[in-house]
Amino acid sequence: MTDAASLKSRTAAAIERNRESIVSLSHRILAKPELAFEEESAAAWCAEELARGGLAVEVGVCDLPTAFVATAGSGPLVVAICAEYDALPGIGHACGHNVIASAAVGAGCALAPVADDLGITVKVLGTPAEEGGGGKVLMMERGGFDGVNAAMMVHPAPGERDRMPCLAVETLDIVYRGKEAHASAYPELGINAADALTVAQVAIGLLRQHADFGDQVHGIVTLGGSAPNIVPARTEAKYYVRARTLQALEKWSPRVRRCFEAGAIATGSSLEIAPDGPTYSEFDTDEVMTGIYRANAEALGRVFPPPDERPMSGSTDMANVSLAIPSIHPMLGLDCLPAVNHQPEFTEAAGGEAADRAATDGATAMAWTVIDLALNDAARTRLMAKAYRHGD
Numbered sequence: 001m002t003d004a005a006s007l008k009s010r011t012a013a014a015i016e017r018n019r020e021s022i023v024s025l026s027h028r029i030l031a032k033p034e035l036a037f038e039e040e041s042a043a044a045w046c047a048e049e050l051a052r053g054g055l056a057v058e059v060g061v062c063d064l065p066t067a068f069v070a071t072a073g074s075g076p077l078v079v080a081i082c083a084e085y086d087a088l089p090g091i092g093h094a095c096g097h098n099v100i101a102s103a104a105v106g107a108g109c110a111l112a113p114v115a116d117d118l119g120i121t122v123k124v125l126g127t128p129a130e131e132g133g134g135g136k137v138l139m140m141e142r143g144g145f146d147g148v149n150a151a152m153m154v155h156p157a158p159g160e161r162d163r164m165p166c167l168a169v170e171t172l173d174i175v176y177r178g179k180e181a182h183a184s185a186y187p188e189l190g191i192n193a194a195d196a197l198t199v200a201q202v203a204i205g206l207l208r209q210h211a212d213f214g215d216q217v218h219g220i221v222t223l224g225g226s227a228p229n230i231v232p233a234r235t236e237a238k239y240y241v242r243a244r245t246l247q248a249l250e251k252w253s254p255r256v257r258r259c260f261e262a263g264a265i266a267t268g269s270s271l272e273i274a275p276d277g278p279t280y281s282e283f284d285t286d287e288v289m290t291g292i293y294r295a296n297a298e299a300l301g302r303v304f305p306p307p308d309e310r311p312m313s314g315s316t317d318m319a320n321v322s323l324a325i326p327s328i329h330p331m332l333g334l335d336c337l338p339a340v341n342h343q344p345e346f347t348e349a350a351g352g353e354a355a356d357r358a359a360t361d362g363a364t365a366m367a368w369t370v371i372d373l374a375l376n377d378a379a380r381t382r383l384m385a386k387a388y389r390h391g392d
Contacts, residue, residue, distance in 0.1 A: 002117055004375050011110040011367040015360055018053075018109060022363060023356045025049055026102035030351045033087030036129035039066045042085035042098075043126050046105050050124055053109030059126075062142035067135060068126035069144065070108060073115025077384055079370050080123045080145060080325075081107050082153040082318060084130045094342050095131070096156030096350040099332065099359045103154050106363030111370055118374040123148065127317075132171055134278030136317040140324065143390050149383040150289065150373060151327040153318060154362035156355060158340050160304045160333035162294045166283035167214060167242040168249045169315035174200075174219075174237040174260055175272040181231040190231030193269045194224055197235045200263035207259055214244035214313075215252045238276065242315060245282045283319040286326040288379060289369065293330055296368040300361050302333070314341070325388045330365075332358035 015022070029042045043059070043066040050070035051057045057070045083104035084097045108124035115122050125144060129135035139145060155164060176197055181190030204217055211217075219239030225232030241256050243249040257273060264271035294304060318329050334354045339345035349355060373379045 002375065004371055007114050007117065007371050008368050010114060011371065012364055014110040014113070015106050015364050015367070018106060019360055021049060022102050022106040022359055025105060026098045026356065026359050027351060029085055029098035029101055030093050030347075033092035034085070035089060036086045036131055036133035036135070037064070037066060039085045039128050042101060043068060043128065046083055046085065046101055046126055049105045050108055054112045055108055055124065062139045062144040064128055064135065064138060066126070066128040067139060067144065070124040071121060072108070072112035073118070073121045075116060075119035075121050077119060077374055077380055078121045078123065078147050078149050078387065079373065080125050080148045080151040081366055082125050082127050082136065082151060082321070084127055084153070086129050086131050086133070088131055088342065091342070091344050092347045093350050094344060094347040096334070096341070096346065096355065097130070098350055099156045099355050099362070100153060102359045103362035103366065106360060107366040107370075110363060110367045118371060120370065120374050122370065130317055132277050134280065134317045137278040137320045140321065140388070141390055145321065145325065145388050146390055147387050148325055149387050150286075151321050151325045152289065152293070152329075152366055152369065154330055154332050154366060156334050156350060156358055157331035158334060158337045159331070160297075160302055161331035162290050162304060163285045164283060164316065164329045164331055165313045166280070166319045167216065167244060167313050167315050168246045168280060168282050169240050169242040170249060170253060170279040171276040172239045172241060173274045173276045174239060176235045176264065176269040178231065178233045178267065178269045180233040183229045183231050187231060191233070191268050192231050193235040193267070194232040196263035196267040196269040196271070197221065197237055198263070199266045200260045203259035203262050204256060207255060212243075212248065212252070214242070214248065216240070216242040217256050246279070249279070278317070278320070280315045280317055281319045281323050283316070283329060284322045284327075286322070286328055288382075289326060289328045289373065290330070292372045292379070293328055293365055293369045296372070297330070297361070297365040300364055302361060302365070326383060332362050334358060
């Protein structure tokens, strides 16, 4: 059967049958948070569930031990569903990647039995290290997305959205080197690397007045010295520099870097600035796919409020995928305000009933969206016009 209603009924029934395993997977990942590139248990659990669902699973792809590709079907339209499963330092799954992973697995397992009926190849991609490591960017560069015509994922948030507005971002590691001295007896013989960072922070604070809309800079000090009576000879920091687009980032980033250079010049310290992982881009949301997803989510009872006056903005490596492959990144509302992403309270929400429902709804909405894309001649033709190949 290839009519949409029948196939949607089959996939919805499959997800309902697998509800317990989908929710269990989400809770297991939540209970064992693993940082970027260290998601050994989460990746293995996802791969096991996908293999159990009939997909052929290849682990450790793209020279990334915690990346995988699970495939079902052999049709010419290739759709990728991305799973994220890395946690945040100190606050666990405060961005709800446990929900993302379980929804992707649920969708993949539901689509596997009907993939050939639809004339598609469905791939569930296990993509590590979204929180700064750029796992999807690395997988794109190493062939993990080759042949893909369309890509999608879902992401939990306080409220429902059909997209995630994204800023381009680069992550910088900052190191100042000075010279130790006794801070009381011989301070004149030292070069204070902590002062260099302070000068830089003051300069950045003053620069913010002249930032364009969407330009952001924020960071943390990761090493400030070793003892109060020793002039700090080494300080370290990690900073995010964001802008509306990669083009805007090219203008904004040098201005921020000059603030760090000012600290070195003022104190006589040496400075090293190095990128920590790939730069993330802005998101190019595919409007046709978004409209199809939204209709399917609403059919499940998901409610999309009017757009916020101050829309949520963040950054994700899925944005880099969107510049190369038609992509969507809708948000699943957990109705958890005032708890928001990257708070411990959101970690708790990611294990609640609303999150469990979001995981199964997200799986169903994505599966139904794939069905609609496969059976809509215009959408199918447009997507198949170009398949991604790294290096092209």
